[in-house]
Amino acid sequence: MQKDLSKLTAALLAAAKKNGADAADAIAVTGTSVSIDVRAGALEHAERSEGVDIGLRVIVGKKQACVSASDVRDETIQTIAERAVAMAQFSPDDPYVGLADAADLATDRDASSLEMFDPQDEPAAEELEEDARRAEAAALALDGISQVQSASAGYGRRQVHLAASNGFEGGYERSDRGLSCVAIAGTGSEMERDYFGDSRIFQADMMTPEDIGLRAAQNTIARVGARKPKTGTFPVLFDERISSTLLGHLLAAVNGGAIARGSSWLRDGLGEQVLPSNLSVTELPHRKRTSGSRLFDAEGLPTRERAIVQNGILMGWTLDLATARQLGQTSTANASRGVSAPPSPAPTNVSLTQGEQTRDALIKDMGTGLLVTSLIGSSINGTTGDYSRGASGFWVENGEITYPVNECTIAGNLHDMLKSIVPANDARTHLSRVVPSILVESMTIAGA
Incomplete structure (x- = not known):
């Protein structure tokens, strides 16, 4: 064939x-x-x-x-x-x-x-x-x-x-x-x-x-008996099943298309701190047995490992040839395309630095807050970074899961959220996006 x-x-x-x-x-x-x-x-x-x-x-x-x-x-x-x-x-x-x-x-x-x-x-x-x-x-x-x-x-x-x-x-x-x-x-x-x-x-x-x-x-x-959580400002722990959505918002913000349009909340963030200084986001396009892997992009350029964020600092955009020319830079070999449209930039396999603690240890450290296991709907402002989503999961008191919760909203701003994250060590390494459970220091929770 x-x-x-x-x-x-x-x-x-x-x-x-x-x-x-x-x-x-x-x-x-x-x-x-x-x-x-x-x-x-x-x-x-x-x-x-x-x-x-x-x-x-x-x-x-x-x-x-x-x-x-x-x-x-x-x-x-x-x-x-x-x-x-x-x-x-x-x-x-x-x-x-x-x-x-x-x-x-x-x-x-x-x-x-x-x-x-x-x-x-x-x-x-x-x-x-x-x-x-x-x-x-x-x-x-x-x-x-x-x-x-x-x-x-x-x-x-x-x-x-x-x-x-x-x-x-x-x-x-x-x-x-x-x-x-x-x-x-x-x-x-x-x-x-x-x-x-x-x-x-x-x-x-x-x-x-x-x-x-x-x-x-x-x-x-585990979800039986769910009820609304408290309303207030608390730590929020994103379970590994849905934590890659946070990284997804970062990747969307550094996409060359959004940068060229001026519609990204990170449009002025190159060289600035966007994550804690001990964390990096690395693109690894040559990982074996991984769905996002490729030797060349849709424009025939060779792919290579690169640091998107290194030690918390934003190192570069995700670019194809057109966005690279528009921004006066060099393509990062991230062109992707289907049969009906021209190439556009998209990342391959991406990994966030894993932490040293288990998810259970982060639950103990967070004291009182929300463990989120499911997200519903989305209201993300790509230009300002304002974040608001429906959520369900489990309420945590004094470092212990106490009851399941649903029908609540979590809100914040991605600028602040990502600078305060603490990763666990539970990422599934066979996935294209290797992201562990992530603790965000403070978010607004609207519940009961």
């Missing part, structure tokens, strides 16, 4: 040149996806999809346009090339558009070294269904669980091939297998639910369905 994708991108580039494009890049993606849902011991939903998608970006002078299709016939390729060039001619000039210089392109393009694809055969639908049944049964076996809302198993694989008129050509193959379970305790207005799941590139690394179902059930039982 990889050879077929290469032929598709070559045909797209040839058609673009034939129709008058000065430069072009092309992407072809083929994928298979299988999903199975089980409920009450019976198969509730089964879906399988397969397809090939192609995308073409053409550059005419300083104008660009993108066209995509899921039809890969020769006549379709010619048609989208004609349309792309015609669209580009009527587009406004973009002084920052352009492909990478040939001398800067990645030379190592053998993505097999990253182990992003499991060569094991695709699991049969019956095997995925059995996984979901086992997870559901394990959840229902725990006293107090009244039903399982869903037990879902899935598998996916895809191949991506990129090519450009500057001479770049490269591709990679990815796979993933996942299983999740949502359990419910109680009935009516006293109903509570929670979940657990696992997703891996290599199927042999997966947790057992029994472990996943049990974890989902335990998380749910």
Whole structure:
């Protein structure tokens, strides 16, 4: 299939040149996806999809346009090339558009070294269904669980091939297998639910369905009897399951697109302290068996390890070629793209420095406050950093969890929140974002 994708991108580039494009890049993606849902011991939903998608970006002078299709016939390729060039001619000039210089392109393009694809055969639908049944049964076996809302198993694989008129050509193959379970305790207005799941590139690394179902059930039982917490200003501990959202807000704020638009709360933060001095945020694009890994970005530039934040200091933006040119800097090889849009900057694998304490130790240290295990809705002002989200979890008194809570709001400003964080040591290191539980020194909690 990889050879077929290469032929598709070559045909797209040839058609673009034939129709008058000065430069072009092309992407072809083929994928298979299988999903199975089980409920009450019976198969509730089964879906399988397969397809090939192609995308073409053409550059005419300083104008660009993108066209995509899921039809890969020769006549379709010619048609989208004609349309792309015609669209580009009527587009406004973009002084920052352009492909990478040939001398800067990645030379190592053998993505097999990253182990992003499991060569094991695709699991049969019956095997995925059995996984979901086992997870559901394990959840229902725990006293107090009244039903399982869903037990879902899935598998996916895809191949991506990129090519450009500057001479770049490269591709990679990815796979993933996942299983999740949502359990419910109680009935009516006293109903509570929670979940657990696992997703891996290599199927042999997966947790057992029994472990996943049990974890989902335990998380749910712990929420029984939830009520509103106190209102006031308290420490807030973000559980590892949702702590990566805090890092996500930081990554969004240092994205070159937001910086170029002037719409980031960190637009003037380069070289300034944004985290405690003992913490760093590092991008590691070459980690094996990790979903965000890649040897080259969507513009063919070689990826490399870099410090986004070092010892608390913001070191740089996340850039593709266009945002780098606009900001007068050099691309950090973070271009990402799909078939229907031009490249835009996005991070790969990111890790926050882990702490020395366990989550339980941080709970003891926080005294009185809120342990957040679930976030609901979002009101984040990307320009000012103002933060407000619905939350649920557990109330902590004198360093001990006392009761589950729900229907509350936590609020603060990301400037202040991130400068006071204390990480635990419980991050799951196989994830693309390796972020432990995070204690924020002070937030406003609106509860009872």
